[in-house]
Amino acid sequence: MFAEFLQYLFSGVTIGATYALVALGFTLVYNASHVINFAQGEFLMIGGMSTVSLLAMGVPLPLAIAMAVALAAVLGVALHKLAIAPARKADVITLIIITIGASIFLRGLAQIIWGKEFHAMPSFSATESVNVLGAVMYTQSLWVLAVAGVLVLLLALFFTRTLMGKAILATSMNPGAARLMGIRTQFVLMLAFMLAAVLGAMAGIMVAPVTLTAYDIGIMLGLKGFVAAAIGGMGSGVGAVVGGLLLGIAEAMTAGYISSDYKDAVAFLLILVILFFMPRGLFGARVAERV
Amino acid sequence: MVTKNRSPYRAVLLILLLICGMVAPAMAAEPIRIGALVSATGPASFLGDPELKTLEMYVERINASGGVIGRPLRLFHYDDGGNANEARNFANRLLRSDRVDLVIGGSTTGTTMAAVPLVERAGRPMISMAGALVITDPVRPWVFKTPQSDRMAAERVLADMQSRGITGIGLISGTDGFGRSGREQTLAVAADFGIQVLADQTYGPQDTDMTAQLTRIRNTPGVQAVFNFGFGQGPAIVTRNYAHLGIELPFYQSHGVASDRFLDLAGSAAEGVRLPASALLVPDALPDDDPQKQVVQDYKAAYEARWNVSVSTFGGYAYDALMLAVAAIEAAGSTEPEAVRSALEQIQGHVGVTGIFNMSPDDHNGLAPESFRLLEVRDGQWVLVD
Incomplete structure (x- = not known):
């Protein structure tokens, strides 16, 4: 009985950690610009797919990961420079629509380059699973959790301890004042896109051995990441992590104890209930809009 | 002079006529x-x-x-x-x-x-x-x-289970059209082979983890084999999850994944999986007296x-x-x-x-x-x- 519960918990936490990383990517860009970057899921796909191709070319795993993350970072900067920056005078809504367009473009490109098939990536460790109190855990899950933990910690340090992190926060609070203080807000925004791309790519690479990867894997993972970010409160780092884990665990428990048919329904029910009682999400800033 | 000039012209004309004559029967037959x-x-x-x-x-x-x-x-x-x-x-x-x-x-x-x-x-x-x-x-x-x-695929699998003395199975299927239809056909014909479907689980076509469903099947008493009716990458993930959970029961897939792609995706987890497939997958393994x-x-x-x-x-x-x-x-x-x-x-x-x-x-x-x-x-x- 307990082993069963533990089994559901493990699969929930693994997928939840991925959602959390995607949600953090959303949070970063949202904080810097109030734009919801719907191309976030595509960075997962690019991370996973390029690592798979590089491995197939015989590149060793650590180098392949580094190259895939670098590629995603370049694409994140390109997304900002080529699609967002030229429209910087436009409404937030327009920018959001631009990111949707960019996501469709990236997906189409990936389909042409890599084809439509799913690809498998080997686990990072030789032993594929370990037994914990009667439940089985993927060693890859441990990798996902460890990397997610480290990334969250680094981000927290970045925002609280570095000038650049504080500049991003300042830009999110008041772009006009930040600019007057000498912060190059466009540069900050570009940095946010780059970091979001790196986070997305890392999530995509970590989770690929568990979920497999394909050109369209970003749609569902991106959407779930967005749900996680909304549950946690858009713009809150802690909220993104809690929202992601909560969503993953809720899904796994529903599939386990009720029926897998209702798994996605529960995820979306969760967002309805939480936003009904707490319109700004669990950890959203409780500030009133200035009128 | 005049005749000399004309003769190559005539030769060309003659050749053209000959070519037309050769092509004509083929052209005449309506495609x-x-x-x-x-x-x-x-x-x-x-x-x-x-x-x-x-x-x-x-x-x-x-x-x-x-x-x-x-x-x-x-x-x-x-x-x-x-x-x-x-x-x-x-x-x-x-x-x-x-x-x-x-x-x-x-x-x-x-x-x-x-x-x-x-x-x-x-x-x-x-x-x-x-x-x-x-x-x-x-x-x-x-x-x-x-x-x-798909009914024939279900029958083929169930017949093999019957010959191995299996009477209770767990079914896991995708919620796409292929999986749903396969699930219905399996449920409809299982009794003909003296087999009871004791656990009946599903997963969405985009799902990336099926350990929860498989855990439920494993914990259902009386399940002697598991049958996955699905299509695309889902069954490959199910197969990987199955191996990770260390379930020892015989595992069957449907013809929906009968391609080399499945072997690539599922990797070593696919060892021992049985499935019905076209002869095209194993052309060289067919016996020599096989008409196909x-x-x-x-x-x-x-x-x-x-x-x-x-x-x-x-x-x-x-x-x-x-x-x-x-x-x-x-x-x-x-x-x-x-x-x-x-x-x-x-x-x-x-x-x-x-x-x-x-x-x-x-x-x-x-x-x-x-x-x-x-x-x-x-x-x-x-x-x-x-």
């Missing part, structure tokens, strides 16, 4: 108009793409060797992108403006069913390349199909030489559809629709890539469950079990 409705792009392109390649290749080959009943074949093909509305439009165009003698397609059950009312009204034979039972059950006079139905061996080997070799990609089961459906059409037209001696239709219905012992077709007025598919070969994965390879 047989074959319509093809395939999903060459879009979500079902993995079906339509090899199908179209196969049709193009074999129409070329048949024409090079003199055509059918002395007439060349002409292929009219449209890509419906897997969309039923498009399929309906293109079926209309095939029947009305291209005035085809026979339709091959569609690639999916949805596109096939969209075209069915049109071919029935126009009174032209149609040979579908889609799987579901509804296409030929109940029998429609003008509609035939080449792939085995030659056909399957020839098709595989020809396809791979022409397109330089590995052969797929789905292309085999198109090969069979075209060859059945050719056989029926030859038997009828004309392209008169009713004659071709009744010739199709009378085809007996036609050896194809998918199986041996024995059509009848009550059976417009003509295949037996035995046309599925039962394969097992051993050392990362398909091995013929039965």
